[in-house]
Amino acid sequence: MKINKHQKEYKEVAEKEIGSLGKRPDWLKVRLPSGENYSDVVKLMRNAHLNTVCEEARCPNLAECWGARTATFMILGEICTRSCGFCNIKMGMPNPVDWDEPRRVAESVKDLGLRHAVITSVDRDELKDGGASVFAETIRLIRETSPECTIEILTPDFKGEESAFEIIMKNPPDILNHNLETVERLYHAVRPQAKYSRSLELIRWFKEKGLRTKSGIMVGIGETKDEVFGIMDDLRSYGCDIMTIGQYLQPTKEHLPVARYVTPDEFREYKEYGKKIGFLAVESGPLVRSSYHADKHARLLKK
Numbered sequence: 001m002k003i004n005k006h007q008k009e010y011k012e013v014a015e016k017e018i019g020s021l022g023k024r025p026d027w028l029k030v031r032l033p034s035g036e037n038y039s040d041v042v043k044l045m046r047n048a049h050l051n052t053v054c055e056e057a058r059c060p061n062l063a064e065c066w067g068a069r070t071a072t073f074m075i076l077g078e079i080c081t082r083s084c085g086f087c088n089i090k091m092g093m094p095n096p097v098d099w100d101e102p103r104r105v106a107e108s109v110k111d112l113g114l115r116h117a118v119i120t121s122v123d124r125d126e127l128k129d130g131g132a133s134v135f136a137e138t139i140r141l142i143r144e145t146s147p148e149c150t151i152e153i154l155t156p157d158f159k160g161e162e163s164a165f166e167i168i169m170k171n172p173p174d175i176l177n178h179n180l181e182t183v184e185r186l187y188h189a190v191r192p193q194a195k196y197s198r199s200l201e202l203i204r205w206f207k208e209k210g211l212r213t214k215s216g217i218m219v220g221i222g223e224t225k226d227e228v229f230g231i232m233d234d235l236r237s238y239g240c241d242i243m244t245i246g247q248y249l250q251p252t253k254e255h256l257p258v259a260r261y262v263t264p265d266e267f268r269e270y271k272e273y274g275k276k277i278g279f280l281a282v283e284s285g286p287l288v289r290s291s292y293h294a295d296k297h298a299r300l301l302k303k
Helices: 005-017 036-047 062-067 101-112 132-145 162-170 184-190 196-208 225-237 264-276 294-302
Strands: 072-075 116-121 150-154 175-177 212-219 242-247 281-284
Touching: 072 101, 072 132, 101 132, 116 132, 116 294, 132 150, 132 162, 150 294, 162 196, 175 294, 196 212, 196 225, 212 225, 212 264, 212 294, 225 242, 225 264, 242 264, 264 281, 281 294
Parallel strands: 072 116, 116 150, 150 175, 175 212, 212 242, 242 281
Antiparallel strands: none
């Protein structure tokens, strides 16, 4: 992973001030994936030549989710145009768009019998619409082949282009998810090609179109507790309905280091605060990731 000067500075300061955190605490231990359902999902993904963010991002909940026959599909290839300091997905120049991919995703959703499907992607900044048309086509085909299935999309920021947002709204999802990832102060190191205000505006734009909105952040990457409360306030003021908060875990030594392991008690504080300021749901815990309990969030739509 090639890092920018802000990421280099962050790593140098963190490694001096933080030192070794030692082994991971017990609350971050996960079981290895296994079981018949897990094997079935693996086989289906391989046969359909599909990518999942579950594997690419080394999600700690892979065993739980795949064991329940759920997965987050990652469209638009497996190479990203951005160099986020926390992410294990490969960076570079992506391959041409695979226009058959939406069909294969829709067929896999049907084959798995999913009640709720989550679709995400790498960033495709080289495309005029950022890949929005592929999202829209994937949603359209899932609706066609699995009409009872609710759909959540976890999108990039599309560089803030409203023309891309409009493409999404031609075949809108049930839930629009876009992660802020971290507090504004750390954006240069964590999300160097993104803008905090641009991501907030994306959430507000889709909320004003009538969609349920969702966002997530990592903690333990250098933020303070007050900054976490602040980002929660910002998300609510821009219309975010659902939020996820989880522990940052360093994918490789080349990525940004973990600043601290956040305790379960602190995660509970964030959950309680989120309820207080009006979120419909807050998933807050060490192993929480963007799609964790996504099916449960979809059920909120029916209330």
